[in-house]
Amino acid sequence: MVTRLVALAKARHSNPAKIEWEGILGDWKKMKPFLERDSFNKCAYCEAPTSAVAWGDVEHFRPKSIYWWLAVCVDNYVFSCQLCNQKYKDDHFPIAGTQLPAPILPAALPTTQTALKLLVSNFCPDPATAIEAALLAAWQTEDPDLPHPYLEDPEPLFAWAAVETNEEVHVLPPDNASPRAKRAVQAAVDYLGMNRETLARQRYIVYRSLVLAVHAWKQLDDALSLKQIQFMCQANHPFAGMCRYYAHLAGAPFSR
Structure with missing residues (x-):
């Protein structure tokens, strides 16, 4: 997780306009079997079974095109059918509250691995070590219209x-x-x-x-x-x- 966050920070720093979601930055598909199991082989949004009709997607609840720093955050992943994800939700994410501020990277990234890890821990906590309540409290300030199917009972x-x-x-x-x-x-x-x-x-x-x-x-x-x-x-x-x-x-x- 930390390695991916460091790579994400470097990619954002080198090209703020567009991050190429390749290699280590695009390997969220590794989480698909676990998300699919936790969703009982159903789309977490519409509850239609995906195993018989489609492969299903690892969907970013908060779109990575907007919330780039949450692109590799496991708690931002949802198992979704391709229709809910690709045809309808896409990059839409309406909120009623205040949008989470994007992290501001320094003009020059730290050169040591220790300093880099400290930097990325401030904008995307590792779910293995982060206090879940603190992370959820920060996210809830946005008051999103869509309920997160894993974190809120719809x-x-x-x-x-x-x-x-x-x-x-x-x-x-x-x-x-x-x-x-x-x-x-x-x-x-x-x-x-x-x-x-x-x-x-x-x-x-x-x-x-x-x-x-x-x-x-x-x-x-x-x-x-x-x-x-x-x-x-x-x-x-x-x-x-x-x-x-x-x-x-x-x-x-x-x-x-």
Whole structure:
């Protein structure tokens, strides 16, 4: 991590206009298997499974084109499907707070490795040694519209609505939504394509299975149907957040 940060500082210093993300500066793909595992082989944004349809990307939550000093920060990585990442989010990162200031590099970089390590530790802490709370507190001053799927629970911010005529399920703000929830939903729609037609229809297929299980559980007191509901609410299931929303409305007990 420190070696990459030093290389990043040198690259930025030598060419402030454009960093070439090659070699050691572009090897964040090494983190992909770990991020994919932690996301249960689903896009961390839209919760669609990537293993069957796409390879998925290591996405920079804060775009590296703007937040260059966080390009090699592991806590800034998100496992994302290619549509959410490349077609929609791209370099968008709307915030309501104050943008993090870019580090100012000295006119001449330190010549010793010790001094270089001290310099880079000030603008991108190593997650292996940094105090997580301090790092998150600094990031939260930006108040980003998009919730970070690993560092903030997005479920309280989202509600879901089935559109039976189109056989789609759309994301929307909850009733009496807070300003934060309204911003989060709008950003998810605008910058992640969360209501794109193909995704909304994939959700509907899962939704219909959940509705049938809920109906059988309520009408027949069917234990197997309750197990099916609980299975669909587990974190490794596609669109589990949507499933938990509807299971909660139905009063079905489940654990995350």
